Amino acid sequence: MGPGENARPEENEWAYELGAAIAAKGWAVLTGGREFGVMEAALKGASDHGGLTIGILPSETPAGASRYARIKILTGIGSARNNINVLTSHILIVVGMAAGTASEVALAIKAGKKIILYRPDELTLSFFRKIGTYRILIAMTVQEAIELIENFISLRQIH
Numbered sequence: 001m002g003p004g005e006n007a008r009p010e011e012n013e014w015a016y017e018l019g020a021a022i023a024a025k026g027w028a029v030l031t032g033g034r035e036f037g038v039m040e041a042a043l044k045g046a047s048d049h050g051g052l053t054i055g056i057l058p059s060e061t062p063a064g065a066s067r068y069a070r071i072k073i074l075t076g077i078g079s080a081r082n083n084i085n086v087l088t089s090h091i092l093i094v095v096g097m098a099a100g101t102a103s104e105v106a107l108a109i110k111a112g113k114k115i116i117l118y119r120p121d122e123l124t125l126s127f128f129r130k131i132g133t134y135r136i137l138i139a140m141t142v143q144e145a146i147e148l149i150e151n152f153i154s155l156r157q158i159h
Helices: 009-024 037-047 078-088 099-111 122-135 142-154
Strands: 029-031 053-057 071-074 089-097 114-118 134-137
Touching: 009 029, 009 037, 009 089, 009 099, 009 134, 029 037, 029 071, 029 078, 053 078, 078 134, 089 099, 089 134, 089 142, 099 114, 099 122, 114 122, 134 142
Parallel strands: 029 053, 053 071, 089 114, 114 134
Antiparallel strands: none
């Protein structure tokens, strides 16, 4: 999860690398499915490495969808689709921050999901640690993120 049109170039690079690493493990990548920002970058990384990619779109049509989303789910519910993103995911990896992303993290905390903030800034980390306590984990490298996911799987905390 991460910003769309406001994503910084380095966030897009990180999302691409994470998407690629996740695909290499045989895991699916699910994003908001749009054709820009962290969503597009993570889907492209996974697609380029043979992964299953899923886009949960806010609209009723595929217009504006990432071409890298193999499965496009059209919701027609706008930003309310963030709850679908969260509830369908086993783990959220958050790259960057924007209003929609913040809503996804808050929904994930309420739903008891595993949340990994990837290279967060201090304000983001402080805020979500305050409301999410132990649910908020940090990864500073792709390898750390993958290891956290593998730990969740090995401890049977996700399926």
